[in-house]
Amino acid sequence: MPDLSRTPDDTAAVNALRSGVMRLSRRLKHQRVDESLSPTEMSVLGTLARCGSATPGELARKEHVQPPSMTRIVALLESKGLVGLEPHPEDRRQKVVRQTELAEAMLEESRRKRNAWLAELAGRLDEDEWATLRAAAPVLEKLAHM
Amino acid sequence: MPDLSRTPDDTAAVNALRSGVMRLSRRLKHQRVDESLSPTEMSVLGTLARCGSATPGELARKEHVQPPSMTRIVALLESKGLVGLEPHPEDRRQKVVRQTELAEAMLEESRRKRNAWLAELAGRLDEDEWATLRAAAPVLEKLAHM
DNA sequence: GCACTTTCCTTAGCTCAGGTAATGAGTTAA
């Protein structure tokens, strides 16, 4: 049972959180740096950049997506030359997905563009608001992984 | 031009923010309280609860959705008895969308259920993390509205 | 060593929520 002392008026917080996350995610879809890449495809590339390499199943679990969806995503990324597929060294059922240098370059470029978008928005927040958001980012990620 | 002094390593923050928001939004889709209501439909009800009433066009702008999409959303909500449509007092092209008592009751019920889900997750965060998230919620909403 | 089960990836087909383009009705301006 979680700590009940923190729940008194969390109602408002969770409503704001849910609403904000949903709306922001819709806007983020429009801010994609490469028009031909969906947000989840970008997210997979980010995961690969962090983890080095992974099997499709691992990626599906990390992205909270079903295996068939990851199959299609990986196939798309491969057709664009952003990931390579290698046979798994110990299990021939599995594959190893690894990002290419092209993906690395694209991520760098996308980081640059996203910073521009962020600066545009951050400029309209005051210092405290932005500091709050910076602090919250890793917690959001943790929450998304739970 | 936004304040450049805050940009040094915001790269990491914006990446975490983007990734966290996208993943969390995907999980939130699964946590819908009423299986028959999409996240945007819920969001529209929330907006109506805040604003009282609005025209479809206003709702579309607020939710960052195109007018035809809002037409369909409003039609669905009406067919479920969650909103009512009245003629606009001054402009016969427009309509006024207003939530029903049924919607009010459903929102209350959904708040209760969402709190349960939140408590489950909050119980796994430490106090500081949760405080950070609470503080960030309104900023996220503001960001989503910018 | 051979069937049985499980696991991983894939294929096929579906759904749902969004978008664009085009239409119709109502309003405003010339």
Next chain:
DNA sequence: TTAACTCATTACCTGAGCTAAGGAAAGTGC
């Protein structure tokens, strides 16, 4: 009163997820 514009709508399309079902490889019991 005609022209241009705005709001909502209709029709159609797309994109990204899902489930169900399969095929290949690995593990398990006899």
